Amino acid sequence: MKNKILSSVIITVLFAIVIVTSSFMMLMNLEEIKNTKEELKNVNYLISELNNITDISHNDYENLKRLNDLKINNINVRFTLIDNNGIVLYDNEEKSSENHSSRLEVKDALEKGEGYSRRYSSTIKANFLYYATRLDNNLLIRSSVPIYTITILHQENIMYCLLILALVLIFSIFLSLRLVKKIIEPVKELERVTLKMTKGDYKIRADVKTNDELGTLGNSFNNMADQLQMKIHEVIEKQTKIESILKSMESGVIAVDNHNRVISINPCAESLLGIKKSIIGECLLDYVNDYDINKFLEQEEENDKEIKILHPIERDFKIKKSEMFDGVENIGKVITFQDITDINRVELMRSQFVANVSHELKTPLTSIKGFAETLKFVKDDETREKFLDIIDKEAERLSRLINDILVLSSIESNLIADVDEFEPGLVIEEVLNIMRKSAINRNIKIEFINNNTECILGDRDKFYQLGLNLIENAIKYSKDISGIVEVESFSKDEYYCLTVKDNGLGIPKEDISRIFERFYRVDKSRKKGGTGLGLAIVKHIVKIFNGEINVKSELEEGTTFEVKIPYV
Ligand code: ADP
Numbered sequence: 010m011k012n013k014i015l016s017s018v019i020i021t022v023l024f025a026i027v028i029v030t031s032s033f034m035m036l037m038n039l040e041e042i043k044n045t046k047e048e049l050k051n052v053n054y055l056i057s058e059l060n061n062i063t064d065i066s067h068n069d070y071e072n073l074k075r076l077n078d079l080k081i082n083n084i085n086v087r088f089t090l091i092d093n094n095g096i097v098l099y100d101n102e103e104k105s106s107e108n109h110s111s112r113l114e115v116k117d118a119l120e121k122g123e124g125y126s127r128r129y130s131s132t133i134k135a136n137f138l139y140y141a142t143r144l145d146n147n148l149l150i151r152s153s154v155p156i157y158t159i160t161i162l163h164q165e166n167i168m169y170c171l172l173i174l175a176l177v178l179i180f181s182i183f184l185s186l187r188l189v190k191k192i193i194e195p196v197k198e199l200e201r202v203t204l205k206m207t208k209g210d211y212k213i214r215a216d217v218k219t220n221d222e223l224g225t226l227g228n229s230f231n232n233m234a235d236q237l238q239m240k241i242h243e244v245i246e247k248q249t250k251i252e253s254i255l256k257s258m259e260s261g262v263i264a265v266d267n268h269n270r271v272i273s274i275n276p277c278a279e280s281l282l283g284i285k286k287s288i289i290g291e292c293l294l295d296y297v298n299d300y301d302i303n304k305f306l307e308q309e310e311e312n313d314k315e316i317k318i319l320h321p322i323e324r325d326f327k328i329k330k331s332e333m334f335d336g337v338e339n340i341g342k343v344i345t346f347q348d349i350t351d352i353n354r355v356e357l358m359r360s361q362f363v364a365n366v367s368h369e370l371k372t373p374l375t376s377i378k379g380f381a382e383t384l385k386f387v388k389d390d391e392t393r394e395k396f397l398d399i400i401d402k403e404a405e406r407l408s409r410l411i412n413d414i415l416v417l418s419s420i421e422s423n424l425i426a427d428v429d430e431f432e433p434g435l436v437i438e439e440v441l442n443i444m445r446k447s448a449i450n451r452n453i454k455i456e457f458i459n460n461n462t463e464c465i466l467g468d469r470d471k472f473y474q475l476g477l478n479l480i481e482n483a484i485k486y487s488k489d490i491s492g493i494v495e496v497e498s499f500s501k502d503e504y505y506c507l508t509v510k511d512n513g514l515g516i517p518k519e520d521i522s523r524i525f526e527r528f529y530r531v532d533k534s535r536k537k538g539g540t541g542l543g544l545a546i547v548k549h550i551v552k553i554f555n556g557e558i559n560v561k562s563e564l565e566e567g568t569t570f571e572v573k574i575p576y577v
Contacts, residue, residue, distance in 0.1 A: 010196070011189050018185035019178065026177055030170075042138060045156055046125055048081045049140035052152045055079075056088055057144055070099045077101045081154050088152040091141070093119060098148070109151075114141040118149050127156065195223040199230055211238040261346035264333060269293050269306065272341060281346050283321030302328065306344065315349070325350045365528045369410055369540070373403040406540075413542035416474065417527065420549040429469045433505055433574075434459035434498040436469060440476040441496065448484050453492035455484075460499040465574055467554050475550040478543040479509040479570050485539065486568065487513035504556075504573045512567035521560060547572075 056076055070090070079086045079101075090099040095110025109115045117124020118141035125140045135155035142150050195217040202215045214234060217227025255262055261278025265271055271288050279285070288296050294303055301316045305328055313329040327347040332339050380396045380403075387393050441457055448455050465472075483494045495510040516524060520531045525548040528541035547570075551558045556574035 011193055014189045014192065015182070015185050018181060018188070022177065022181040023174075026174060042127070042156060045081070045138050045154060046140055049086070049125070049138065049152045049154065050123070050142065052079060052081065052086055052088065053140060053142040053150045056150055056152070057142070073099055073101065084154050086152050086154055088150060091115060091149040091151060093147040093149070112139070112141075114139040114151060115149060117141070118143045118151070130155070191219070192223065195219060195227055199227065202230070202234075206234065206237075211241055260348070261344075263293060263344045263346075264341060265293050265306075265344065266341040267339070278346055281324065281326070281348060302326075306330070323350075324348055325353045362527060366414060369528060370407065373407040373410070376400075376403045377407070410540045410542075413540045413546065417542055417546050417549070420471070420546060420553065427468055427470070428466055430464045430466055431469045431472070432462060432464050433472060433507065434461050436473050437476045437480075437496060437498050437507065440473060440480055443477070444480050444484060448492075448494065451484070451487070451492065452490045453484055453487050453494060456493065456495045458495075458497045458499075460497070461505060463500055463505065463576065465505050465554070465576060467574075471550045471553060475547050475572065476507070476509075478547045479507075479572075482539075482543055483509050483511040483513070483568070483570075487511045500576075501573075503577075504575055507572040507574075508569055510567065510569040515564040515566050515568055516560070516562040517564055521562060524560070525558075 056073070056079075059072070059076065073088075073090065076088070079088070085102075087100070087102045089097055089101075089109070091097055091109050095108040095112075095115060097107070097109060110119075113126035114124040117126075122143050123141065125138065127136055127138050129135070130137050135157065137153045138156045139151055139153040144150060195215075198217055199215050202213050205213045211234065214231045215227045217224055217230075219227075255273070255275035258275055258277055261281045262273075262275045263271060263278050264273040269292050270290055271293050274284070274288065282297055284296050294306065297303055297306075298320055299316070299318045301314075302318065305311060305314050305316065312331065313327065316326045316328055318324055318326060325348070327349050328344060329347075330342050330344045333341045333343050377400050380400050384393060384396050384400075387396060437457065438459070441455060445455060480494065480496060483496075484492070487494060491512070493512050495508075497506075497508045497510075499506050516531055520529075523529050524531065525544045526541075527545040529545075530539055530541040548558060551572055551574070554574045556572060558573075559571045560568065561571075562568040
């Protein structure tokens with residue numbers, strides 16, 4: 010660009026020089042011709058006046074001869090006396106025998122009184138200006154001088170011309186370079202800034218401070234950059250928001266184009282489908298190894314479906330797909346994966362719970378119904394008494410069962426409990442006071458060590474229920490006569506600890522992991538009248554207190570339950 014501007018400026022300057030110089034020379038030459046013409050005209054007049062040419066006799070040119078050395082600008086004037094037939098009567102330089110009537114100036118002078126012309130004389134090798142004036146006696150006086158028009162290529166001028174040309178050229182190059190600098194620098198600055206912006210530096214601005222169009226261009230460019238930066242900032246902000254929403258979603262979201270190439274995929278979708286690398290731009294079907302999902306993605310009819318996948322781990326999904334538009338055109342689809350494994354499991358557990366509850370309730374009810382019906386036909390008092398006892402026991406079991414179910418469901422539904430500050434040892438003391446009678450009835454010894462006076466925060470009634478269930482079990486599953494139940498309440502490493510130890514029946518190893526399940530009872534033949542809900546209730550209460558429960562048990566040696574509850 011620099012060279013282009015420079016060369017076009019130089020060409021323009023040269024062209025201007027040529028035009029201006031030629032015009033100037035032309036004007037000069039015209040002026041010179043005009044002046045010379047005037048002078049020749051005066052000379053003609055002078056000659057005619059001085060010599061009274063009108064009276065001149067043909068052979069008497071003595072007077073004229075005296076004017077032979079007449080000069081204009083130091084150049085000898087050639088003058089010729091011609092008659093009206095064009096015959097030269099006198100010539101101060103040489104008498105030509107040629108007829109001059111065809112000469113332009115002569116013709117014009119004969120016709121109009123005066124005439125002039127310019128011709129090249131090959132003899133003198135110069136241009137001559139001829140001026141002819143018709144005298145009263147129809148003679149013509151014609152004078153001429155060589156006219157030296159100014160030409161560039163004239164040897165004397167050529168040096169000056171070249172010098173001037175060189176100076177003008179140097180000056181114009183200097184000016185052009187300055188001009189080029191003025192134009193190029195802002196353009197280069199804009200180019201530099203644009204390049205940096207394309208590389209991602211949107212904060213950069215052009216430093217163009219001129220007050221011309223380039224300055225305005227620079228300002229417009231900077232304004233445009235401001236707008237661009239703002240827009241990019243908005244886009245990035247939007248994208249970050251969308252990305253963080255997608256990242257934090259617990260459903261998998263995948264956007265694919267019309268060729269099933271992945272446009273976007275969130276981490277949840279990656280983990281649900283077991284995808285461990287970025288698959289943006291790649292075909293989703295190559296990475297999903299599940300027949301059902303692939304079929305669902307390829308077919309048009311169904312838009313949502315529940316699918317079970319086995320890889321990477323067994324899960325239940327609810328898949329939905331919806332069309333994606335860029336305003337007008339369909340550009341792909343968005344697929345969402347919702348992991349419904351837990352929902353299904355909870356649903357299954359609920360239905361199992363209902364089945365278990367119905368089953369558990371049915372047993373004592375059937376028993377009560379059966380004995381009550383039979384009772385009508387029993388006459389024997391002793392048998393009646395026995396039947397009534399059974400009915401009473403079963404009714405009590407039924408009531409315990411219903412009570413436990415209610416307690417469990419109230420804990421499970423996480424009804425907001427009161428938050429009290431209480432001393433756990435005192436609560437355990439209360440439980441023991443209630444339980445002592447049944448223990449004494451079975452000759453079971455209860456020992457209580459309370460080494461804790463610190464309070465814990467939580468629902469006091471629930472903690473009471475926890476203690477009651479554990480101590481009740483310890484007594485229930487102790488051996489009569491030699492049974493000892495040791496209860497200890499103490500603090501350890503920021504935890505409140507409660508241990509309930511018995512030397513009773515113990516729990517078989519294979520059952521230990523299941524005793525906290527609802528309605529789970531070890532060996533139903535123990536016939537202790539339990540509901541199988543006591544430890545499920547305990548587990549939930551411990552969870553509410555953010556604590557943990559551990560169990561150690563040896564068959565026929567005894568069981569120890571340890572509850573740890575953090576103070577905060
Ligand atoms: P249940 O109402 O039958 O006692 P739990 O949920 O309280 O139900 O206990 C579940 C099972 O764990 C019981 O059936 C019992 O066999 C066993 N178990 C609980 N506590 C003890 C214990 N201290 N000693 C021996 N077995 C126990």
